Amino acid sequence: MAAVDALSPQSPNRRRDEGVTAELDSTDRKILELLQKDARLPNKDLAERVGVAPSTALERVRSLRRRGLITAFRAEVDTQALGRPLEALLAMRVRPHTSQLVEPLRAFVLGLPETIALFHVAGPQDFLVHVAVPDADHLHRLILERILVRQEIVHLETTLIFRTERRTVQGPVS
Amino acid sequence: MAAVDALSPQSPNRRRDEGVTAELDSTDRKILELLQKDARLPNKDLAERVGVAPSTALERVRSLRRRGLITAFRAEVDTQALGRPLEALLAMRVRPHTSQLVEPLRAFVLGLPETIALFHVAGPQDFLVHVAVPDADHLHRLILERILVRQEIVHLETTLIFRTERRTVQGPVS
DNA sequence: ATTGAAACCGTCCCGAG
DNA sequence: CTCGGGACGGTTTCAAT
Numbered sequence: 001m002a003a004v005d006a007l008s009p010q011s012p013n014r015r016r017d018e019g020v021t022a023e024l025d026s027t028d029r030k031i032l033e034l035l036q037k038d039a040r041l042p043n044k045d046l047a048e049r050v051g052v053a054p055s056t057a058l059e060r061v062r063s064l065r066r067r068g069l070i071t072a073f074r075a076e077v078d079t080q081a082l083g084r085p086l087e088a089l090l091a092m093r094v095r096p097h098t099s100q101l102v103e104p105l106r107a108f109v110l111g112l113p114e115t116i117a118l119f120h121v122a123g124p125q126d127f128l129v130h131v132a133v134p135d136a137d138h139l140h141r142l143i144l145e146r147i148l149v150r151q152e153i154v155h156l157e158t159t160l161i162f163r164t165e166r167r168t169v170q171g172p173v174s
Numbered sequence: 175m176a177a178v179d180a181l182s183p184q185s186p187n188r189r190r191d192e193g194v195t196a197e198l199d200s201t202d203r204k205i206l207e208l209l210q211k212d213a214r215l216p217n218k219d220l221a222e223r224v225g226v227a228p229s230t231a232l233e234r235v236r237s238l239r240r241r242g243l244i245t246a247f248r249a250e251v252d253t254q255a256l257g258r259p260l261e262a263l264l265a266m267r268v269r270p271h272t273s274q275l276v277e278p279l280r281a282f283v284l285g286l287p288e289t290i291a292l293f294h295v296a297g298p299q300d301f302l303v304h305v306a307v308p309d310a311d312h313l314h315r316l317i318l319e320r321i322l323v324r325q326e327i328v329h330l331e332t333t334l335i336f337r338t339e340r341r342t343v344q345g346p347v348s
Numbered sequence: 349a350t351t352g353a354a355a356c357c358g359t360c361c362c363g364a365g
Numbered sequence: 366c367t368c369g370g371g372a373c374g375g376t377t378t379c380a381a382t
Contacts, residue, residue, distance in 0.1 A: 024256075035249035039213045044375060053351050058377070068255045075209035076246040082198075083346035089295070089302070106339075113344045120337040121263070128263070128333075134347065159302075163294040165284060172257040173287045173308065218358060227368050232360065349382100356377075365368080 024069075027052060029171045031060055032069065036168040039073040079116070079132040087116075087132045087164065088139055090147070091125040093155040101152045102126070108150070114142055125157070198243075201226060203345045205234055206243065210342040213247040253290070253306040261290075261306050261338065262313055264321070265299040267329040275326045276300070282324070288316055299331070 024032075030050045034041055047057035064070045079087065094102060109118050109129050119128035133139045139158070148156060198206075204224045208215055221231035238244045253261065268276060283292050283303050293302035307313045313332075322330060 032249070032251055036251060037246075037248070039247040039249045042375065043377090054375085055352080055377075055379095056350055059349080068252055070249050071252045072211075072250040073213040074211070074248060074250055075206070075213045075244050076248055077206055077210060077343050078242055078245045079343060081242040082343065089293070110339060110341055113347045115341050116343060117341065118339045119263070119335050120339075122334040122336060125333075132343070138347070159299075160296040161293050162296060165280075165292045165294075167284055167289050167291065169251050169253060169256065169290060169306070170287045173312070216358065217360090228358080229360075229362095229369075230367055233366080351382080352380100354378090356375105358376085359372105359374080361372090362370090363368105365366105 024171055027060060028064060028069075031057070031064065032171070033168060035061070035070065035073075082132075084114075084132040084134050086135055086139060087130065087161040089159040089161060090127075090129040090131060090143070091157040091159065092127045092129065092147075092153050093124060094126045094152050095154045096152075097126060105150065105152060112142075112146070114138075125155075130161075198345055202234060202238060202243075205231070205238065206345070207342060209235070209244065209247075256306075258288075258306040258308050260309055260313060261304065261335040263333040263335060264301075264303040264305060264317070265331040265333065266301045266303070266321075266327050267298060268300045268326050269328045270326075271300060279324065279326060286316075286320070288312075299329075304335075 027050050031046065034046060034049060043058055043061070044054050046061075047054040050057060052060070061070070079085070094105060105127070106118065106120075109115055109127065112131070114131040114133050115129060116132050117130040119130070120126070121128050131139070131142070133142060143156065143158065147153065201224050205220065208220060208223060217232050217235070218228050220235070221228040224231060226234070235244070253259070268279060279301070280292065280294075283289055283301065286305070288305040288307050289303060290306050291304040293304070294300070295302050305313070305316070307316060317330065317332065321327065
């Protein structure tokens with residue numbers, strides 16, 4: 001087994017505590033990188049690839065979860081293989097923009113089986129809804145018959161998505 | 175390395191035009207649901223919760239991977255805990271919209287450490303880039319000093335994200 | 349905080365229904 | 366396709382450093 005790399009020494013002066021944000025050494029960063037690529041990577045392999053003992057790797061992962069850096073382990077499903085090859089973004093404006101109207105709408109949108117994600121945004125649009133549907137006709141009916149019937153939505157713009165690409169998240173950017 | 179599994183023969187010669195869409199029975203759907211919530215759910219527990227034997231559950235999951243319904247198991251990291259609490263969507267128009275310009279730009283955007291996701295969209299905007307940054311100043315500099323210096327980007331609109339919410343993907347929508 | 353070793357337990361292959 | 370048994374191997378705990 002290889003000797004442990006030179007760990008970055010803890011800075012003598014700790015910065016202001018940024019909430020749950022903790023300092024990540026290079027081992028933590030490698031673990032995050034690897035588990036983002038494969039959440040089911042056996043702990044033994046993980047340990048080997050980051051250069052620590054299995055028990056240490058186990059504790060590191062637990063610590064990352066406790067500190068909130070890892071929020072979940074999830075299986076990624078392909079909406080195309082699921083029979084919903086068409087994706088779109090629905091940008092909607094809600095008026096009046098009060099929480100009494102926004103909150104029920106948020107719950108409604110998240111309750112739609114077509115919804116993949118919901119962005120609460122600033123700007124002329126208030127909501128951005130990411131949906132996946134079987135075809136254009138389904139999208140059309142979804143918008144007209146289930147979304148636009150809600151009177152609090154005063155404007156809606158549909159943007160078709162050709163492709164979605166995701167990146168693994170790196171550590172704090174420079 | 176847990177890359178894509180080896181090719182496997184298509185066991186049942188069912189309908190040919192259903193694309194990769196396979197028929198999902200209720201067991202498959204339950205498995206997808208549970209593994210989206212927790213990719214590390216032990217196979218034994220998974221089997222118990224869907225009501226089959228562990229060996230059966232194992233084969234179901236493998237089949238779901240082979241058929242492309244499950245594309246990956248990933249750890250989800252919290253960008254806020256990572257020190258990048260500010261998210262934004264950058265909508266950019268690229269002109270001329272040729273693949274000779276688009277492809278390098280796509281590679282560039284995906285290479286940025288700030289990038290979380292990239293949407294290739296239809297409409298007046300061509301790209302939608304989801305980024306996470308430490309603060310507004312970082313975002314400002316990212317846009318001015320690294321993105322807008324590229325001459326093929328003729329327009330850019332920034333939308334701040336207050337909150338992102340994701341849903342687990344259900345089976346084929348009715 | 350990290351480690352090695354041991355006990356535990358889930359995974360996974362296989363033969364059968 | 367499903368199931369149970371059993372060998373294998375990984376996970377997890379713990380005392381020590």
